[in-house]
Amino acid sequence: MEALIPSYNDPIVSILLLLGTIFAISVLAYAYSLWKQEQKSKELIRFLKSFDSKECALDTKSMPFEKGMAKPLFLLALAYERSGEYSNAIDLFIYLIRHTHDNSILSHLALAYQKAGFLKRATKIYREILHNFPRQKEVLYELEYLYEKLNEFEKAKEVLEVLEAQGESVEKEKIALEILELKHAFEPMEWKFEQILAIYQESQSSLALRELFILNPKRAWSYYRAEEFTKLIDILWKLKVNMLDFDIISKNIPLQQLYFTKGYLESKPNGSSALFAVDFLASARAAENESGELAFIYICQSCKHSFPLSFLRCPNCHKVYSYKIEVSIEESKEQSGNSLQ
Numbered sequence: 001m002e003a004l005i006p007s008y009n010d011p012i013v014s015i016l017l018l019l020g021t022i023f024a025i026s027v028l029a030y031a032y033s034l035w036k037q038e039q040k041s042k043e044l045i046r047f048l049k050s051f052d053s054k055e056c057a058l059d060t061k062s063m064p065f066e067k068g069m070a071k072p073l074f075l076l077a078l079a080y081e082r083s084g085e086y087s088n089a090i091d092l093f094i095y096l097i098r099h100t101h102d103n104s105i106l107s108h109l110a111l112a113y114q115k116a117g118f119l120k121r122a123t124k125i126y127r128e129i130l131h132n133f134p135r136q137k138e139v140l141y142e143l144e145y146l147y148e149k150l151n152e153f154e155k156a157k158e159v160l161e162v163l164e165a166q167g168e169s170v171e172k173e174k175i176a177l178e179i180l181e182l183k184h185a186f187e188p189m190e191w192k193f194e195q196i197l198a199i200y201q202e203s204q205s206s207l208a209l210r211e212l213f214i215l216n217p218k219r220a221w222s223y224y225r226a227e228e229f230t231k232l233i234d235i236l237w238k239l240k241v242n243m244l245d246f247d248i249i250s251k252n253i254p255l256q257q258l259y260f261t262k263g264y265l266e267s268k269p270n271g272s273s274a275l276f277a278v279d280f281l282a283s284a285r286a287a288e289n290e291s292g293e294l295a296f297i298y299i300c301q302s303c304k305h306s307f308p309l310s311f312l313r314c315p316n317c318h319k320v321y322s323y324k325i326e327v328s329i330e331e332s333k334e335q336s337g338n339s340l341q
């Protein structure tokens with residue numbers, strides 16, 4: 001009788017038991033991954049319910065879905081987004097996420113809400129993405145930018161700390177955020193000057209020095225450094241004569257060239273400012289031609305877009321203090337005004 005029952009010492013039985021165990025574990029793991037995926041899909045659908053758009057022109061509610069439609073609809077949504085039809089883009093993105101359960105479309109949805117001006121909704125979606133994928137740096141940068149736009153400075157700081165913990169260099173972002181927060185504070189100008197001065201003394205950031213010149217040029221001159229000339233050229237050019245420090249200017253050739261060009265100094269200094277436009281105008285003025293003045297364009301070093309005004313964040317790519325000032329010559333406004341008479 002014992003011979004009919006397989007023994008546990010039998011190697012064939014042991015192998016069968018091992019294979020059976022591996023099979024059972026694989027089936028359980030597969031079932032668990034299916035269950036987890038199902039839960040994530042349900043969670044995503046629940047999350048999307050709060051974003052149902054009622055004002056959309058597209059009737060996506062009754063639109064039947066087929067797998068082959070996903071790519072063309074996604075491209076259509078992107079086209080809507082690029083042409084500024086955000087409501088249609090948002091509705092299509094939501095429709096696609098609901099039917100494909102594709103998490104990667106969430107960042108497109110957030111961006112569409114962001115461009116449409118629904119910043120709170122965009123932050124909610126970015127937080128949802130980070131809930132599942134906490135190390136997505138691009139999402140963290142966008143979230144920090146949105147908190148900054150919403151004046152939620154503490155939350156923005158927390159996001160920067162997360163980025164820093166992931167090895168990102170966020171010094172510039174931190175300084176910009178601190179300055180922005182100080183500018184929003186209901187405090188006297190002198191208090192703001194002192195706070196930004198402390199940032200400048202610690203970081204030597206030219207962004208902080210620019211702010212000092214904007215707040216109080218007369219005081220800011222004490223902290224001027226010759227190497228900042230090209231980064232401050234637009235502000236220095238616009239200063240009125242009563243805001244200048246002629247002691248500092250008299251020891252600095254580029255400043256002398258600049259203010260001779262402007263007509264604030266009598267005689268042309270010897271030497272170069274290292275900026276062609278400034279030197280050219282100074283020579284023209286020495287020859288009694290005063291028909292030109294400096295013009296400035298701000299070129300983002302990250303996305304290469306150019307803008308007529310300076311910015312803390314690039315309006316296109318949102319990079320912090322990313323511009324280089326391009327200096328050119330244009331006909332002076334006074335001259336062009338006269339020529340029309």
Ligand SMILES: [Zn+2]
Nearest residue numbers: 300303314317
């Ligand atoms: Zn840019």
